[in-house]
Amino acid sequence: MRVTLERTHLLKSLNHVHRVVERRNTIPILSNVLIRASEGEVQLKATDLDLDALETVPAMVERPGATTVPAHMFYDIVRKLPDGSQVSLETSSDGGTLIILSGRSRFALQMLPESDFPDITVGELSHRFTLPAKELKRLIDRTQFAISTEEIRYYLNGIFFHTVDTPAGSKFRAVATDGHRLAQANMPAPDGARGMPGIIVPRKTVGEIQKLLEDPEAEVTVELSDAKIRISVGAVILTSKLIDGTFPDYGRVIPQSNDKELRVDKSEFAEAVDRVSTVSSERGRAVKLTLSEGKLVLTVVNPDSGSATEELHVEYDDDPLDIGFNARYLLDIAAQLSTDTALFRLADPGSPTLIQDSADAETLYVLMPMRV
Structure with missing residues (x-):
């Protein structure tokens, strides 16, 4: 593999995907980011087996290929390179290291093979709809603080998204509670959301979605089933498992x-x-x-x-x-x-x-x- 990218594009994408990677991992491949180069683009992907983030970056690809390198170290290297610089990535002839070149800087990172990198099986996603980023951000901002941190009641460790029929029409609703306080926020239900299963999006996934909603004018595509959710914002795709549990009947409180x-x-x-x-x-x-x-x-x-x-x-x-x-x-x-x-x-x-x-x-x- 041999590719050249703009440092700005590479850094922005790494900033999105590397956050998924836990600092401490017992499985070495989960500490790595997958780099896959094909014609005119590079895909960057990271996962913790419950959540994965994928982003595509424009690049000049001289030789296609794929490998994985330590995510946080790779991010720190790119972050410290000069603004406006070009970054070249090339796998060594022995296949053991990724050579990173930028100006007079040269780094060599140990690689693990692409074949070891896990993939979350998504299956069929039954519902698909789009909504404005600013509306989804509002729902998350208004409710996120009330997510429970108690692992015993794991079904409260996320935001419950569902649709409800009200006198004012069908609503897309977010609810979070920790048993001491409850937060609820509505927006008009987007086309395609009615009839969706009620889903509990985990705290970590909620945090990552929130960070992606930087542009209030952007459109967010949501695809979901009763077990998985996929969020697409621009060139970034987040796929996450959902919490397998029943959210309590919050209306009673x-x-x-x-x-x-x-x-x-x-x-x-x-x-x-x-x-x-x-x-x-x-x-x-x-x-x-x-x-x-x-x-x-x-x-x-x-x-x-x-x-x-x-x-x-x-x-x-x-x-x-x-x-x-x-x-x-x-x-x-x-x-x-x-x-x-x-x-x-x-x-x-x-x-x-x-x-x-x-x-x-x-x-x-x-x-x-x-x-x-």
């Missing part, structure tokens, strides 16, 4: 009859929560919200270090209420809100609270209270 409404300036609220939580314990992080007509008092008491209170003027004209929340969770949700005013719908100190943007009916958050 979304309160329908919370009748106490609190409206508060999002930024003022987040800054106040951040300030008073400074004295909270790392383990507890509980902040008490004391509501009375037109007033909200935030209180944190830490027996080991002290206490803090802050008062805010708010829109609230219902019965007085004391309720506690995890400060970190409140800040996470506030960071997702896109309008200036946060709307809290509350019931009592022991029931879940509904939080929304005052002007965004497509997104909602549910937060379980804490005992304070």
